Amino acid sequence: MPATRTAELASRIAENIERIDAYTSLKDTPPVSFDASASDFPLYDQEIDAARQVVLDATDELHALMLGPVGMLTSPSHNFLISLQAICRFGLANAFPDGKDEATFDEIASISGLGESYVRRILRHAMTYRIFCEPRKGLVAHTSASKHLATDLPTRQWIGMIAEEMWPAAAGVGGAPYSTESESGLAYLIHKQTVEAMVKWPGSEEPTHSGFNLAHNTSETVFAALSRSPMRAERYAAAMSWFSTGPGLEMTHILEALRWESLVDGVVVDVGGSYGSICVTLARNHPSLKFIVQDRPEVIVAGRQQLPQELDDRVTFLEHDFFDDQPVRGADVYILRWILHDWSDQYAIKILRALIPALKEGAKVLINEIILPEPGSSTPYHERKLRSFDMAMLEFHNGKERDMDDWRQLFISADPNYHILGVTQPAGSRLGFIEVGWRTAET
Ligand SMILES: C[S@@+](CC[C@H](N)C(=O)[O-])C[C@H]1O[C@@H](n2cnc3c(N)ncnc32)[C@H](O)[C@@H]1O
Numbered sequence: 093m094p095a096t097r098t099a100e101l102a103s104r105i106a107e108n109i110e111r112i113d114a115y116t117s118l119k120d121t122p123p124v125s126f127d128a129s130a131s132d133f134p135l136y137d138q139e140i141d142a143a144r145q146v147v148l149d150a151t152d153e154l155h156a157l158m159l160g161p162v163g164m165l166t167s168p169s170h171n172f173l174i175s176l177q178a179i180c181r182f183g184l185a186n187a188f189p190d191g192k193d194e195a196t197f198d199e200i201a202s203i204s205g206l207g208e209s210y211v212r213r214i215l216r217h218a219m220t221y222r223i224f225c226e227p228r229k230g231l232v233a234h235t236s237a238s239k240h241l242a243t244d245l246p247t248r249q250w251i252g253m254i255a256e257e258m259w260p261a262a263a264g265v266g267g268a269p270y271s272t273e274s275e276s277g278l279a280y281l282i283h284k285q286t287v288e289a290m291v292k293w294p295g296s297e298e299p300t301h302s303g304f305n306l307a308h309n310t311s312e313t314v315f316a317a318l319s320r321s322p323m324r325a326e327r328y329a330a331a332m333s334w335f336s337t338g339p340g341l342e343m344t345h346i347l348e349a350l351r352w353e354s355l356v357d358g359v360v361v362d363v364g365g366s367y368g369s370i371c372v373t374l375a376r377n378h379p380s381l382k383f384i385v386q387d388r389p390e391v392i393v394a395g396r397q398q399l400p401q402e403l404d405d406r407v408t409f410l411e412h413d414f415f416d417d418q419p420v421r422g423a424d425v426y427i428l429r430w431i432l433h434d435w436s437d438q439y440a441i442k443i444l445r446a447l448i449p450a451l452k453e454g455a456k457v458l459i460n461e462i463i464l465p466e467p468g469s470s471t472p473y474h475e476r477k478l479r480s481f482d483m484a485m486l487e488f489h490n491g492k493e494r495d496m497d498d499w500r501q502l503f504i505s506a507d508p509n510y511h512i513l514g515v516t517q518p519a520g521s522r523l524g525f526i527e528v529g530w531r532t533a534e535t
Pocket residue numbers: 315332333336363364365366367386387388391412413414415428429430431434
């Protein structure tokens with residue numbers, strides 16, 4: 093039995109790394125590395141993924157313990173996104189001369205148009221995060237992460253969205269800074285838009301009272317503001333579409349959420365369904381069902397273009413504002429995946445009430461969202477990821493992630509005839525499913 097917590101963590105890490113290494117050697121796959129040729133973390137079986145999660149949890153705690161209290165408070169670096177943003181903005185991951193795997197800072201500077209000194213400083217900073225490496229002084233080469241950026245457009249779109257839309261909303265690099273007094277009496281400028289929004293609009297439930305509104309100097313919601321720029325709107329939708337299929341967010345989890353086969357010839361509506369990935373997944377597995385994907389006009393146009401032809405007759409797209417009464421009456425299931433977290437309770441309740449005129453006896457509303465864990469029921473590493481989504485919703489939409497108490501209260505407030513039938517969280521899924529039934533007045 094290890095004598096200290098640090099020793100206990102170290103042995104847990106060693107034990108689980110042994111399992112992962114034994115697995116890669118058994119499967120004859122290359123060991124995990126930063127090598128440019130390394131693929132994204134291989135999708136292991138469940139047991140190996142569990143070992144990987146233990147290592148991530150334990151290294152996170154051990155790292156924090158080794159930093160100590162002051163180190164923990166001072167180590168999170170707000171500067172990381174500067175290099176990531178510059179890499180994306182100036183296309184540095186793709187600025188290698190044709191056919192070459194290595195490039196000098198000068199070569200990257202002349203291809204990207206960014207000055208050599210900036211390129212050197214930015215890339216050397218990124219290298220400390222293992223994005224690019226410098227195998228010989230002055231020569232830049234790819235690591236697995238920079239190679240991924242160079243070759244994968246959706247990843248670049250996601251990073252662009254984080255760096256140019258969300259980061260300003262969180263930390264604030266636009267809008268008007270205000271000055272305050274530090275504890276030592278020195279005046280300094282503060283740029284922190286989400287916190288500034290809390291001060292400016294205390295307790296507001298308005299979606300236009302967020303860090304995003306201050307940072308981008310707009311009084312529109314994120315969705316309306318982005319829709320004014322085709323580039324920003326497309327980047328948001330593509331980034332969401334890519335992100336929402338990532339680890340733990342795979343669309344296939346929807347297949348386990350209900351007994352879909354029991355809905356013979358049923359109709360399913362995906363409210364705010366974006367490009368329709370959920371319906372495509374369900375349609376491929378349940379040939380007797382029909383699907384309607386609803387979203388904003390600009391999203392619907394792109395969704396129609398991307399729909400696989402063979403599903404044309406069973407998946408249709410419909411423009412619909414989910415604050416208006418639901419036009420598809422009598423469907424069997426209304427899915428809301430990652431919708432309500434964008435909105436404060438006041439607006440989430442409006443969305444739920446707008447469904448009511450369409451609900452038939454026995455209809456189901458299927459919520460697919462994060463269910464925040466009870467405090468302490470998960471490891472800080474995992475809980476941080478979920479609570480970080482909560483901060484993202486706050487900075488972007490003045491929205492929120494919810495725990496089970498919040499979800500229950502939301503449905504009761506929307507209408508007491510909504511009742512929760514079941515809550516599940518499929519293995520490996522970061523999102524839970526809340527199956528909600530509708531009780532008509534007579535029942
Ligand atoms: C966070 S995304 C979720 C998309 C999709 N359900 C998923 O899980 O990937 C929110 C979606 O709501 C849509 N949306 C925002 N406001 C809307 C409105 N008033 N009416 C309909 N859709 C809206 C957005 O266009 C976007 O597709």
